[in-house]
Amino acid sequence: MQIGPFALANHLFVAPMAGVTDRPFRQLCKRLGAGYAVSEMVTSRKDLWKTLKTSRRANHDGEPGPIAVQIAGTDAQMMAEAAAYNIDRGAQIIDINMGCPAKKVCNKWAGSALMQDEALAIAIVEAVVGACAPRNVPVTLKMRTGWCQAEKNALALARMAEAAGVQMVTVHGRTREQGYQGQAEYDTIAAVKVALRIPVVANGDIDSPEKARAVLAATGADAVMIGRAAQGYPWIFREVAHFLATGTHLAPPLVSEVKRLLIEHLHDHYSLYDEFIGVRSARKHIGWYVQDLPGGEEFRQRMNLLEDSAAQVAAVASYLNQLNEEMDRIPARIAGAKPTRGNEVMEVAV
Numbered sequence: 001m002q003i004g005p006f007a008l009a010n011h012l013f014v015a016p017m018a019g020v021t022d023r024p025f026r027q028l029c030k031r032l033g034a035g036y037a038v039s040e041m042v043t044s045r046k047d048l049w050k051t052l053k054t055s056r057r058a059n060h061d062g063e064p065g066p067i068a069v070q071i072a073g074t075d076a077q078m079m080a081e082a083a084a085y086n087i088d089r090g091a092q093i094i095d096i097n098m099g100c101p102a103k104k105v106c107n108k109w110a111g112s113a114l115m116q117d118e119a120l121a122i123a124i125v126e127a128v129v130g131a132c133a134p135r136n137v138p139v140t141l142k143m144r145t146g147w148c149q150a151e152k153n154a155l156a157l158a159r160m161a162e163a164a165g166v167q168m169v170t171v172h173g174r175t176r177e178q179g180y181q182g183q184a185e186y187d188t189i190a191a192v193k194v195a196l197r198i199p200v201v202a203n204g205d206i207d208s209p210e211k212a213r214a215v216l217a218a219t220g221a222d223a224v225m226i227g228r229a230a231q232g233y234p235w236i237f238r239e240v241a242h243f244l245a246t247g248t249h250l251a252p253p254l255v256s257e258v259k260r261l262l263i264e265h266l267h268d269h270y271s272l273y274d275e276f277i278g279v280r281s282a283r284k285h286i287g288w289y290v291q292d293l294p295g296g297e298e299f300r301q302r303m304n305l306l307e308d309s310a311a312q313v314a315a316v317a318s319y320l321n322q323l324n325e326e327m328d329r330i331p332a333r334i335a336g337a338k339p340t341r342g343n344e345v346m347e348v349a350v
Contacts, residue, residue, distance in 0.1 A: 001223055003093055003168050004138030006066040010035035012237050015203060015227030016070045023063055024268035029230060030064060033238030041097045044073025044082035056272055060090040068093040076127035083131045094132050096125060098143040116147050122160045129165035140168040145188040148177040158192045170225055173204035189219040201225050208333050209243030232288025252332045259320035262289050263313055270309050279309050286316060292331055293323060
């Protein structure tokens with residue numbers, strides 16, 4: 001895989017998820033086999049750039065490249081300025097968000113709502129490409145299949161985006177109307193792949209090694225993007241990579257490794273956020289890690305009452321130490337299983 005001047009390690013990508021794919025999570029996924037990760041979306045509104053939330057999203061300290069930042073908004077000039085702002089802060093690839101289905105985003109006509117106004121969508125693409133091209137920064141696009149079942153225009157938009165200079169397109173196999181409900185479909189992604197010369201990435205419901213292989217075969221896509229299935233299960237990338245290379249399953253991690261990874265993740269998380277926010281925002285990550293483990297729900301409820309980082313880490317260590325005495329490895333991801341990790345915990349600020 002190649003995006004502009006950047007050769008990627010493999011074709012397994014981490015999806016941008018607001019409230020989830022912060023720098024610590026992206027770095028962890030890359031360590032565990034992801035070849036590429038895109039940041040949480042950064043707003044194009046200048047009045048929010050100085051906020052703590054946006055400054056954290058634009059923090060790439062120590063992050064291995066290429067650093068890809070997703071931007072969101074509804075005004076072409078503002079989006080071009082947002083691209084430049086993020087390039088100045090380390091972004092090496094700019095991704096345009098036309099895929100977010102959240103109401104608070106779509107109500108402002110950003111995210112997947114842009115697919116309803118093709119002229120505006122392409123004006124934004126042209127403005128962002130115009131801002132990025134002189135600095136040799138590739139522009140990519142993430143979108144849905146369309147606004148609703150009756151208005152699937154991903155193929156038309158993808159063609160126009162390629163003509164405007166976009167260098168990679170990712171398609172989530174659902175309409176905005178579907179949100180995250182129902183089944184993702186891959187025929188639209190396959191049609192986009194046939195029509196475009198640039199790389200096309202398939203996204204939606206890829207939750208196991210078998211599903212990744214099946215989606216690549218069905219769509220002919222150049223890569224797959226994994227989102228919700230990586231929440232609390234970031235080693236899914238190395239499992240998928242192993243399966244695609246060998247046709248055999250990699251054993252799930254030992255409980256002792258999960259303990260080490262989770263505690264390292266927590267310390268990295270706390271370093272990005274202050275004590276108050278860090279402890280509270282870490283709760284969802286811990287909950288995802290333990291939800292499929294014995295006693296995980298009971299532990300999550302107790303852990304959510306803790307209000308300092310030291311107590312949180314100690315509780316995680318104690319729970320996993322006890323679990324380690326009872327079982328060697330965590331449960332394997334069942335082929336085709338639907339993760340219950342939902343979108344309800346994510347927060348979107350645009």
